[in-house]
Amino acid sequence: MISFNAKKDEKTKKFLSQIKDLKNTLNTFSSPCNILFPENLENNIKIIEKVLQKHNLLYKVFYAHKCNKSLAIVKEASLLNVNIDVANIYELRRALISGFTGDRIEATGPKNKEFLILAIEQNVTINVDNLSELNTILELNKKNINILLRISSFFENYAVERITRFGMSYEDILEALDIICRNKFLNLLGFSFHVDTVKNSEKVTAMKNALKLTTKTIEMGLSPKVIDIGGGFKVNYIDSEDEWNSSITELKQSFLSLNSLTWNNDTFGMNIKNNTLAGTLNIYNFYNKDKEAEDLDLFLSTPIEDYQNQTVAEILTDNMITIYVEPGKALLDNLGVTISKVNFVKKIKDDLVVGLDMRRNDLVMVESEVFLDPIVVSESEKLKEKVGVYFVGNLCLEGDLIYKRKIFIDQIPKEGDLVVFINTAGYFMDFNYLDNSKTPVTNKVAAVEKNNSFVFYMDEVYNPITSKE
Numbered sequence: 001m002i003s004f005n006a007k008k009d010e011k012t013k014k015f016l017s018q019i020k021d022l023k024n025t026l027n028t029f030s031s032p033c034n035i036l037f038p039e040n041l042e043n044n045i046k047i048i049e050k051v052l053q054k055h056n057l058l059y060k061v062f063y064a065h066k067c068n069k070s071l072a073i074v075k076e077a078s079l080l081n082v083n084i085d086v087a088n089i090y091e092l093r094r095a096l097i098s099g100f101t102g103d104r105i106e107a108t109g110p111k112n113k114e115f116l117i118l119a120i121e122q123n124v125t126i127n128v129d130n131l132s133e134l135n136t137i138l139e140l141n142k143k144n145i146n147i148l149l150r151i152s153s154f155f156e157n158y159a160v161e162r163i164t165r166f167g168m169s170y171e172d173i174l175e176a177l178d179i180i181c182r183n184k185f186l187n188l189l190g191f192s193f194h195v196d197t198v199k200n201s202e203k204v205t206a207m208k209n210a211l212k213l214t215t216k217t218i219e220m221g222l223s224p225k226v227i228d229i230g231g232g233f234k235v236n237y238i239d240s241e242d243e244w245n246s247s248i249t250e251l252k253q254s255f256l257s258l259n260s261l262t263w264n265n266d267t268f269g270m271n272i273k274n275n276t277l278a279g280t281l282n283i284y285n286f287y288n289k290d291k292e293a294e295d296l297d298l299f300l301s302t303p304i305e306d307y308q309n310q311t312v313a314e315i316l317t318d319n320m321i322t323i324y325v326e327p328g329k330a331l332l333d334n335l336g337v338t339i340s341k342v343n344f345v346k347k348i349k350d351d352l353v354v355g356l357d358m359r360r361n362d363l364v365m366v367e368s369e370v371f372l373d374p375i376v377v378s379e380s381e382k383l384k385e386k387v388g389v390y391f392v393g394n395l396c397l398e399g400d401l402i403y404k405r406k407i408f409i410d411q412i413p414k415e416g417d418l419v420v421f422i423n424t425a426g427y428f429m430d431f432n433y434l435d436n437s438k439t440p441v442t443n444k445v446a447a448v449e450k451n452n453s454f455v456f457y458m459d460e461v462y463n464p465i466t467s468k469e
């Protein structure tokens with residue numbers, strides 16, 4: 001029986017232990033409802049800071065806002081020792097109305113003119129993605145503005161090791177530096193990268209490129225003092241390593257057997273040829289055996305040959321370079337759950353299908369399935385043996401399955417019961433609501449612990465100060 005039990009922190013456990021009592025309160029909000037625990041943010045920031053401090057670094061932490069559209073989280077962040085990375089004008093507006101001033105904001109990602117205008121007006125640091133952005137900044141602005149240049153191609157031994165679609169090629173960076181030298185109001189803070197990888201070696205390659213560019217820029221008479229290493233720090237979502245490994249194996253075995261564990265025998269991207277499996281399971285690695293922020297520690301502790309085997313951290317401290325980090329999901333670990341009502345339960349062929357009052361978009365990141373089992377909150381009798389069911393969404397769309405795999409549960413819920421999805425704040429909750437201006441986004445509610453119970457505030461009205469009074 002496959003089982004992907006989610007890791008839960010104390011606050012999540014407490015919330016779940018009270019959920020039956022909270023059921024009526026939860027009825028106030030439409031289904032699905034995203035519950036946030038903004039108070040957990042501080043601890044996650046401290047975990048990252050502790051590693052940076054251990055290496056005696058000059059640093060700034062930026063919360064990568066893109067992984068959740070919640071105002072409550074941004075408001076909480078504005079009162080903490082953290083800055084914010086905004087990737088579009090909606091995020092910038094949210095940061096500004098939540099108490100961030102421009103000097104604590106960095107604009108990343110590709111930008112349109114509207115975004116650049118507001119960023120410049122508010123003295124936001126602009127992480128420049130391309131030359132046309134730089135030219136627009138020149139056109140719009142004649143006052144001092146802090147900029148970072150984002151690198152897109154990373155060389156190792158003179159060969160391109162990795163490229164990303166963001167940032168500038170080496171040639172474009174040289175042109176940008178030339179423009180900066182001619183326009184003194186462009187204050188170059190330094191270079192940035194974000195490599196979407198879990199491989200330390202690729203991040204280190206990116207760092208070497210940023211260091212080389214820093215040296216070159218100093219030779220040109222400029223004084224860069226920042227290297228921004230982006231985000232991408234790993235999170236462990238899973239309770240047990242053994243369970244993760246055995247469930248993944250069982251899932252793969254099921255593709256070859258008649259005992260299907262997936263809807264319409266979906267194989268998550270694997271191919272079956274002559275009764276053998278080929279390819280890789282196209283899923284995100286929800287299990288991570290490293291301790292919290294261990295990957296950041298490893299990166300900072302990596303020696304670099306070209307610098308007499310000094311570690312990344314030593315090179316930065318020796319050269320008084322400030323490191324910027326932009327963690328997203330790592331700061332939102334344990335920051336929320338998603339709750340849906342059950343609409344119906346029915347049988348199709350031999351399988352039970354549980355219809356939820358939510359859609360697949362309420363629980364995915366782009367196209368990826370979330371490999372964390374939900375919890376059923378129901379008064380119905382406990383089964384002697386768990387049964388595998390399919391959770392489907394409320395859209396009139398064949399593909400609207402909350403999970404393509406069976407979920408094994410020990411209670412069959414009834415209409416009106418609740419299903420809770422754990423640790424959904426980082427990307428899973430609302431990342432797929434991409435067009436902020438048009439799509440109604442699922443309700444978000446901040447849950448604050450008070451006298452051993454929870455008090456709820458709609459996301460827009462949550463205030464980190466008054467909620468604690």
Ligand SMILES: Cc1ncc(COP(=O)(O)O)c(C=O)c1O
Binds near residue numbers: 231233
């Ligand atoms: C530029 C940049 N910084 C930071 C992040 C946050 O990444 P993560 O949530 O993996 O830490 C992203 C994610 O796409 C990004 O593009």
